[in-house]
Amino acid sequence: LLSEIEAVARRTRISVEAPVRPSLGRRPAQLGLTPREIEVLELVAAGRTNRQIGDELFDRKDGGVHVSNILRKLGVASRVDAAAVAQRLAAD
Secondary structure (H helix, E strand, O other): OHHHHHHHHHHHOOOOOOOOOOOOOOHHHHHOOOHHHHHHHHHHHOOOOHHHHHHHHOOHHHHHHHHHHHHHHHOOOOHHHHHHHHHHHHHO
16 A cells, blocks of 8 residues: 555656755744744644644633734735745745
8 A cells, every 4th residue: 555655646746755854043023923923833833733733732711812813914814825935935
């Protein structure tokens, strides 16, 4: 089964590797993000859910609040868009 999954992943160019948390440094501060929001954005880009973010950093309910603030500040509509911004910033 594993070899079949890997073959499909190769054909479709989909990675089966776990997402890596990008290091954004201070760049997002230029976008008006707080240091905590930078941490949360890194976790969003690594594919973490709001619950996982909350468990890792603080109270579970706060994860969604921070993600909502990040989406608003970045002017994006989804977590995927925010993750794309984070990946571009990490690549620069």
